[in-house]
Amino acid sequence: MSHDYDYLIIGGGMTADTAAKGIREIDADGTIGIVGEESTAPFPRPALSKKLWTDDDFSEDDAALDTVDETGATLHLGARADTIDRDAKSVTTSTGDTFGYRRLLLATGGHPRQIPGLTPSDRVIYYRTLEHYHRLRAAVADHPHVAVVGGGYIGTEIAAALVQDGSTVTLIHPDDVLGSPTFPSVVADEVQGMFTDAGVTVHGGAKVDGGSTSPDGVRLDLSDGTTVTADLAVIGLGIEPAGVLARRSGLETSSDGGIVVDERLTTADPDVLAAGDVAEYPDHILGRRRVEHVDNANEMGAAAGRILAGSDEVYDHTPMFYSDLFDAWYEAVGTLDASLRTEVVDKEDGGKVVYYVDGDEVVGVLLWKVGDGVEPAKKVLAAHTVPDSFTDLI
Numbered sequence: 021m022s023h024d025y026d027y028l029i030i031g032g033g034m035t036a037d038t039a040a041k042g043i044r045e046i047d048a049d050g051t052i053g054i055v056g057e058e059s060t061a062p063f064p065r066p067a068l069s070k071k072l073w074t075d076d077d078f079s080e081d082d083a084a085l086d087t088v089d090e091t092g093a094t095l096h097l098g099a100r101a102d103t104i105d106r107d108a109k110s111v112t113t114s115t116g117d118t119f120g121y122r123r124l125l126l127a128t129g130g131h132p133r134q135i136p137g138l139t140p141s142d143r144v145i146y147y148r149t150l151e152h153y154h155r156l157r158a159a160v161a162d163h164p165h166v167a168v169v170g171g172g173y174i175g176t177e178i179a180a181a182l183v184q185d186g187s188t189v190t191l192i193h194p195d196d197v198l199g200s201p202t203f204p205s206v207v208a209d210e211v212q213g214m215f216t217d218a219g220v221t222v223h224g225g226a227k228v229d230g231g232s233t234s235p236d237g238v239r240l241d242l243s244d245g246t247t248v249t250a251d252l253a254v255i256g257l258g259i260e261p262a263g264v265l266a267r268r269s270g271l272e273t274s275s276d277g278g279i280v281v282d283e284r285l286t287t288a289d290p291d292v293l294a295a296g297d298v299a300e301y302p303d304h305i306l307g308r309r310r311v312e313h314v315d316n317a318n319e320m321g322a323a324a325g326r327i328l329a330g331s332d333e334v335y336d337h338t339p340m341f342y343s344d345l346f347d348a349w350y351e352a353v354g355t356l357d358a359s360l361r362t363e364v365v366d367k368e369d370g371g372k373v374v375y376y377v378d379g380d381e382v383v384g385v386l387l388w389k390v391g392d393g394v395e396p397a398k399k400v401l402a403a404h405t406v407p408d409s410f411t412d413l414i
Contacts, residue, residue, distance in 0.1 A: 023096070024120035025053035027328050028111060030101045030265065031127035032056020034064055034314060035296030035321035039125055040091040042325020050329065052093035053119060055111070059098045060150045062087045066314050068153045069174060070344050073181035080150075101128075104269035106289055123328045126266055126279055126287075126294040127321065130259030130312070135169070137230035143238045143252040147174055148259070156254060163187045164251035167240055169228050171198050173343055174256025176211075180345050182254075183218050190221040190248055192240065198222055204362040204374055207388055214346050223248065228255075259312065261298045274300045278310040283334040285324045295324035305338045305402045306354055306383075313341035338401070340394045353397045354384035363410045373414050377406055390414070 027043050027050055029036045036054050043052055054062075067083040087093055100114040104124070111119045132146035142159070145152050156178075160166065163186040168179040171193025183189040195201055198212040215222050226242040231253070233239075240248045263277040271287045272280040279287065279294035281301050286293050296317045300310040316339035323335045342351045354376065361377040367390050376384035381404045385397035393414040400413055407413060 021116075022118045022120070023053060023094075024051075025094075026050035026122045027052045027125070027325075028119050028121035028123075029054045029093075029125045029127055030056075030111065031125075031129055031262075031296065031298075032058045032060075032062055032095070032097060033127065033129050033296065033317065034062060034085070035127040035129070035317045035324075036125075037062035037085045037087045038318045038321030039127060039295060039325035039328070040087055040093045042322035043329045044091050044325075045322075046326050046329035046331055050122075052091060053096060053121075054087070054093050055096045055099055055101055055113060055119060057098070057100050058149050058151065061085070061095060061097070063150045064314070065148070068150065069147070069177035069181060072153065073178075073185055074344075101265055104265060104292075106269055106292065109291070122291070124292045125324055125328055126292065126298065127296045127324075128262035128265060128279075129297045130261045132255070132259055133257040135228050135230065135255065135257075137232065138228075138238075138240075138253070138255070141233055143233045144255065145252065146255050147178055159252050160185065160187050165190070165237075167192060167238065167248050167250035167253045168256070169193075169240070169253060170256040170258075171195060171224075172256065172258060174258070176215075176345060177343060178254055178256060179215065179220055180218070183215075183220050184346070189219075190223055190250060191215060192223045192226060192228060192242065192248060194227045194243075195224055198224060201358055202356045203386070203388075204358055204364055206364060207372060207374065207386070208358070210348070211345065214348060218346060259297065261310065263298055266292075266294065266298075274310065276310065283336075284327055285320065285335050286327070293324050293328060295320040301335060303338055304336050305398060311339050311341075313339055315339040315341060338398055340397075348389055350389065351387045351391075351394055352385060353394060354382075354401050356384045356386055360384075365410050365413075373410075375400070375410055375413075381405055382407070385414070387414070 071078045165188040179191040197208045199208040226244040231240040238253045261277040263273040266279045267273045278300040297312045319337040363375040365373045371389040374386035387393040396414045
């Protein structure tokens, strides 16, 4: 079957939603098609590991993005875009359908990193989508033992959510202290303490090399020679950016598989843009980078939509990122790398501002339980210097 749209968006995540809405800010009538691998409409991913688990009064309907109702876009779900013919301005999908476009946005995001020998199944969930949430919700109804693999955003958030929901949780991560690659020791120790105090078994210092499943559960073989058995495993090891489609069509991709764009989110083809997790772009403060956080997905998607529809703007937003863990929370901007020099400033009620210094400039700021600090943090980063004093900057 053949379809034609003024604006075609490949990818069915949050970036696609805000891109469609961005188009409508400029063009009220142009046709919009969204082709997505997932079987569900665009949905806010943060809710999948946060509020849908921790707030009994918050539902999927509360989180819904209402992409179609608000933009009139046509969704084509469960279809993988396989090829782009840039001369013909068409995209062919795994279902055999062909989509013509006037302008194209690649918002393909990424796919979860997988562990050899642990294929997705009823007992092994590589957690990322609303469909995964539904599967996990059903699987933990009887509060089983869940092994969570990964000490980053997805792993820590879903481990915290599951133990608060009543499951027995073992959290497996490769570091001596949970969060130690990201946070200075004073914060990492607090993070690990929150999990152990909540009853999570934190198994640090090991990666999962492989494993197997059976009708009775899942076995995880760890690099430290031990084995963890559980009823099911939830794996959150980040994503591999889905830049293969762009690379096949002759567009430039980065060393990690992202799609290279300019300050207008445009590839070497003026009618093909990229945005969201997959896009490597020139941040006006932090330099060229690829960002996998919701603030970037939303803001970049909206900007891409407006640019598709004729706006002459550039993308000049420096994104923040955040997480919620039990009663703690944080916001941050820039690079959080605990191997750098860190300067910790104590604030009220256990809050801390952490500055990450690389050479002669501050490259990241962590706001640990500190509010209203994102914009001041951006100003610190934009100065590209090391202040004489870190007190009272934020």
